[in-house]
Amino acid sequence: MPKGPTKRRPQTTARLLDAALETFAERGFYGASIEEICERAGFTRGAFYSNFRNKEALFFALFDLHARRVVDRLAHAVDELEDTEDPVRTVLTRMSALDEAEHRWYLLSTEFTLHAIRHPDTARTLAEHDRLLREEIVHLLGRLFDRLGRRPTVDLDSLARLTAAVHEGSLAQSLVEPERLAPEELAVTYLPLLIDAVSEPSSPRDAAG
Template sequence: MPKGPTKRRPQTTARLLEAAQETFAERGFYGSSIEVICERAGLTRGAFYSNFRTKEELFFALFNLHAQRVIDHLTQAVDELDTADDPLRTVLRRMNTVDETERRWYLLSTEFTLHAIRHPATARTLAEHDRRLREEIAHLLARLFDRLGRRPTVDLDSLARLTTAVHEGALAQNLVEPDQLASEQLAVTYLPMLIDTVSEPVSPKV
């Protein structure tokens, strides 16, 4: 069981997370043992178990780091909405452009999702993490509509699910056929029409 906080705990945790990111990227979730992660971090198994109970718990710590990265990126995109010539498509292009970090995370999270589907308790934990991230995305969608001068006519949680599905589905196709479909192509082409369909203009205040 993880022990209480110590002065060295943050550094140890950071080393484990960095080593886990690298090891998961190379070997996948199933192929990455706690021993290999500890060896890469230059730490003992005791150090691991002082911070995390299981490899699943380590994954969820990485999930939280990735979720914050996503929210920071989307927040910056929405903040810059007013300065673009074609605001909505510019934001969607930025939101759906994929770098190597995002690619690696997609591979890991897809494998872990399959693991969670086979283990109901893990699935419930993953669903709760997804819910918290989706809540943040829904808040950003509300800001996006506000910046566009429109009012959503659908539930924003459901819309967050749909936009996430488009992003992840397009990314999967891009990774399989990178020369046929850019990661942002589907979002940039079709989401503007969706945004118009599921919202209405806000009447200017008199």
């Protein structure tokens, strides 16, 4: 039978993560202090350090939570492909969705990426978390091509990197000029053309048809 503190640990971790995301959104990664995060969560510094080594570890826990939400959202979109008239647009629109949580995450992750570029050890850790997320995206891209009846002619890992670059770059431009550019506009306009360009019908019969 687990002891009380062991059973409470997931709740403590969840509250610290919620408080961290709110504090990072308000103060930025550098501006947010561990003391402020603990105060917002209602815990002591001791509770923080029993769960996380430092702010970087806290960020990577938030990264993994966000990655899981992204994968789940895209997997659900791929599952719905047969029920939509424009399946590629459906997936890309889901990928580019920008609610308040996504807005806050974009600001935090962009700032942290700059931090990682300046610190090689942190960059290596970030690259590993990116790699794990990209593996999930590669799997979903494979499912997407299968549902479309097409076979990729390029490396899916590179394609996942490119789609992520388009997504992040589009989001940045949309946040700067929200009245001129919707978050999904560039992706839904140009990525379908790219998908056709880097794939072919799955069988000669499809090509002949």
